[in-house]
Amino acid sequence: MKNNPSSLLDVPELPMKKILSGINYTDQKHLRRTCKVVQPFLDEQVNVHETIGLHLILDDVKRCFKKAEANGEREPKKRKLESDEHYPWIDEAVELFQKLINKPDLKVKMVYITHEVSGKEPTEDQRKYFYQRIQDVFQGMKTKLNAERVELYVESPDFLLSILTKFQEGTLTDLVFSQYPKLMPVFDMKDIVVLPQWSGLRYLHTGAKLRARVADFKHIPSVIAGLEDITINEIKDVRSHIFNGQNVRMLSLTVDINKEEVEEAMQPFTLNNTISSAHRIILSIFPTVTLEEVQAFHANEHQSVETKTNPNSLLDVPEFPMKQILSGINYRDQKHLRRTCKVVQPFLDEKVNVNETIGLHLILDDVNRCFKKARANGKIETPRAKKRKLESDEHYPWIDEAVELFQKSINKPDFKVKMVYITHEVSKEKPTDEKKKYFYQRIQEVFQGMKTKLNAERVELYVESSDILLSILTKLQEGTLTELVFSQYPELMPVFDMKDIVILSQWSGLGYLHTHAKLRARVADFQHITSVTAGLEDITLNEIKDLRNVS
Numbered sequence: 001m002k003n004n005p006s007s008l009l010d011v012p013e014l015p016m017k018k019i020l021s022g023i024n025y026t027d028q029k030h031l032r033r034t035c036k037v038v039q040p041f042l043d044e045q046v047n048v049h050e051t052i053g054l055h056l057i058l059d060d061v062k063r064c065f066k067k068a069e070a071n072g073e074r075e076p077k078k079r080k081l082e083s084d085e086h087y088p089w090i091d092e093a094v095e096l097f098q099k100l101i102n103k104p105d106l107k108v109k110m111v112y113i114t115h116e117v118s119g120k121e122p123t124e125d126q127r128k129y130f131y132q133r134i135q136d137v138f139q140g141m142k143t144k145l146n147a148e149r150v151e152l153y154v155e156s157p158d159f160l161l162s163i164l165t166k167f168q169e170g171t172l173t174d175l176v177f178s179q180y181p182k183l184m185p186v187f188d189m190k191d192i193v194v195l196p197q198w199s200g201l202r203y204l205h206t207g208a209k210l211r212a213r214v215a216d217f218k219h220i221p222s223v224i225a226g227l228e229d230i231t232i233n234e235i236k237d238v239r240s241h242i243f244n245g246q247n248v249r250m251l252s253l254t255v256d257i258n259k260e261e262v263e264e265a266m267q268p269f270t271l272n273n274t275i276s277s278a279h280r281i282i283l284s285i286f287p288t289v290t291l292e293e294v295q296a297f298h299a300n301e302h303q304s305v306e307t308k309t310n311p312n313s314l315l316d317v318p319e320f321p322m323k324q325i326l327s328g329i330n331y332r333d334q335k336h337l338r339r340t341c342k343v344v345q346p347f348l349d350e351k352v353n354v355n356e357t358i359g360l361h362l363i364l365d366d367v368n369r370c371f372k373k374a375r376a377n378g379k380i381e382t383p384r385a386k387k388r389k390l391e392s393d394e395h396y397p398w399i400d401e402a403v404e405l406f407q408k409s410i411n412k413p414d415f416k417v418k419m420v421y422i423t424h425e426v427s428k429e430k431p432t433d434e435k436k437k438y439f440y441q442r443i444q445e446v447f448q449g450m451k452t453k454l455n456a457e458r459v460e461l462y463v464e465s466s467d468i469l470l471s472i473l474t475k476l477q478e479g480t481l482t483e484l485v486f487s488q489y490p491e492l493m494p495v496f497d498m499k500d501i502v503i504l505s506q507w508s509g510l511g512y513l514h515t516h517a518k519l520r521a522r523v524a525d526f527q528h529i530t531s532v533t534a535g536l537e538d539i540t541l542n543e544i545k546d547l548r549n550v551s
Contacts (some may be wrong), residue, residue, distance in 0.1 A: 053112035056122045056130045061093035064112075094133045104143045112151035115180070127180070137161060141166045149174035157187045161195075169196040174203040186211050186228050215483075234263045235542055300533055356380045357462075359421035360402055362439050363429040369400035370421075396438055403442045421460035424489070436489065444468060450475045458483035466496040470504075478505040485510040495537050496518050 023278050055062040087375075102107065113134050115127055121128070131153065139162060146168045154160040154177055164172075179187070187210040192198055209226040214234040217223045360366040409415065422443050424436055431439070440462065448471060455477045463469045463486055488496070498521040502508055514524070514533045523543040526532045 006132055008316050017186065023304040041161070053110070053114070054088070054097055054130075054134075056115035056127060060089055060120075061130070085307060087126060089132060090126070090130050090244045094137060096128075097134075098137045098140075101137070101145050102142055107146045107246070109147070110149040110151070111145070113145045114153060131155065131180070138166050140161050141401075144168040148172065150174075151176040153178050153179060153180040155179070156184055157189060157192060160187070161192050164192065164195055164197045167197050170200055172197050175201055176205045178206065179208040185209065189216065216217045232261055232265055254303050285509070359423070360406055360439075360443075361420070361421070362399075362424035362431045362436065365431075367399060367439070381508060396435060399435070399439050399442060403439075403446060406443075407446045407449075409448075411451055415452075416455045418456070419458040419460070420454070420456045423460060423462060440464065440489070444471070447475050453477040455480050457481065458485075460485040462487050464488070464490060465493055466501060469496070470501050473501065473504055476506050479509055481506050481509055484510055485514045486517065487515065488517040494518065497545055498525065 011272050013470040053064045055064075103110075113131075115130065140335060147167055148171060150163075150167065150172060150512045152163065154163065160177060164175075186209050187208045189210050193212055194217040198216075204217070205222075205224045206218050207226075209228060210229045214227070214230060214237060214544055217225070294494045361370075394408075410417075410420075422440075424431055424439065454475060457480060459472075459476065459481065461472070463472065469486060496517045498519050502521055507525075508528060510529050512531045513529050514531075516535070518535045518537055520537045523536070523539060526534070
């Protein structure tokens with residue numbers, strides 16, 4: 001096999017083509033240009049674009065025809081066309097757009113047809129002419145357009161219908177549309193929701209008011225739309241849909257229903273409510289709650305009247321699983337539940353002290369500190385107390401004050417935090433080298449003297465050496481740290497030897513790593529981390545091949 005580098009004899013043609021077709025368009029082009037081995041399996045005719053779009057402004061059309069370029073490819077310059085039409089600059093842009101989308105081999109990630117709404121707004125006459133020309137283009141299309149995302153303005157549901165039917169079934173996943181001109185108070189969607197193009201959507205965002213049933217949106221994980229009428233029974237139907245394990249990430253609907261009624265109908269899921277002229281109800285679920293756990297709640301809801309007479313207990317849900325379910329909910333929602341839902345209070349830990357972010361950032365002659373608590377929805381934050389200036393005989397009392405406050409916070413045994421950062425300013429208000437040295441020495445002392453392990457999800461910091469990084473990581477609780485960002489200061493060591501760090505249980509739980517320091521480690525040490533940005537001292541070709549096999 002090695003004697004013939006231009007074939008993959010052991011891979012049948014059909015599976016190989018399927019594998020390569022799954023690679024994003026830009027990489028396909030790059031492979032065609034650089035890798036002879038895969039060329040027989042790539043379709044020669046594919047014409048790939050990243051984005052095509054038109055955006056109307058005053059007396060001009062900004063056009064975007066961005067090809068998916070392989071590394072090293074350059075985009076050709078645009079050619080100016082002459083025309084005697086009513087608005088020649090609109091005609092020029094639309095004709096170029098028409099020529100491109102009528103190619104049978106075209107694939108595109110995003111198509112947009114929009115106009116400027118602030119600053120250089122086009123006149124009404126220009127907008128009318130522009131959208132009429134666009135409508136003519138879509139009506140005259142010879143082939144269906146292969147596009148993943150579409151953003152556009154439409155006058156009516158008939159116009160939207162005529163455009164959607166011109167998109168290839170099975171490829172369109174994202175649809176964003178607005179109404180222009182706003183002549184129709186409601187868009188009747190009855191002919192649109194039965195289209196195969198609609199059934200493939202994964203994301204929908206519109207400012208238009210729609211006439212449709214909530215059931216028409218159940219297959220779409222993310223929806224932002226206004227519906228003409230929603231009944232409380234439809235809301236309950238959405239909840240049942242979630243109970244049945246469908247992947248609903250967010251459903252935002254403008255409705256006119258009593259908030260308490262909706263909250264009751266959606267139990268056990270929470271409701272984020274934004275008050276406007278109508279009620280904008282955002283229904284969201286906790287991604288950590290499993291189908292079995294939700295069904296357990298659902299079963300409990302239908303128990304006897306006797307059970308329901310005690311609103312302060314969940315009799316059919318054992319204590320341990322219930323605690324486990326609730327501990328998986330993000331910290332802010334836990335606080336909200338404690339404040340609003342008596343049913344779950346027995347299962348929540350009273351002692352949990354939750355922060356969103358804590359951090360110190362050193363600037364010239366001061367330390368910016370952040371101690372942001374995770375607030376429950378609707379809970380008003382108490383005004384911050386003014387910083388208390390401490391007197392100290394130490395070298396830099398303002399550093400001591402900030403570090404002591406930081407130390408006091410992280411040494412609480414019940415403390416949980418999403419992000420911790422220890423950084424310094426690198427532009428404008430830069431601290432002196434002496435202040436930086438003092439600051440990081442004090443931070444090191446704080447971590448070395450910690451009595452309990454810190455429960456944190458993300459850590460960003462500067463460290464002098466791999467030994468200091470090791471000493472800090474061992475002070476973080478195992479199983480909670482998922483993101484690590486670190487830089488080197490001062491830059492005295494050319495390479496960080498990671499041999500003692502990569503065996504830590506804290507390291508094994510990472511899902512994200514970003515560092516500018518040069519590391520001495522094996523590629524295999526990073527295989528469990530989903531996203532890595534780092535420089536390694538030596539990587540062999542065999543390690544690269546091994547990494548490919550893991551991928």
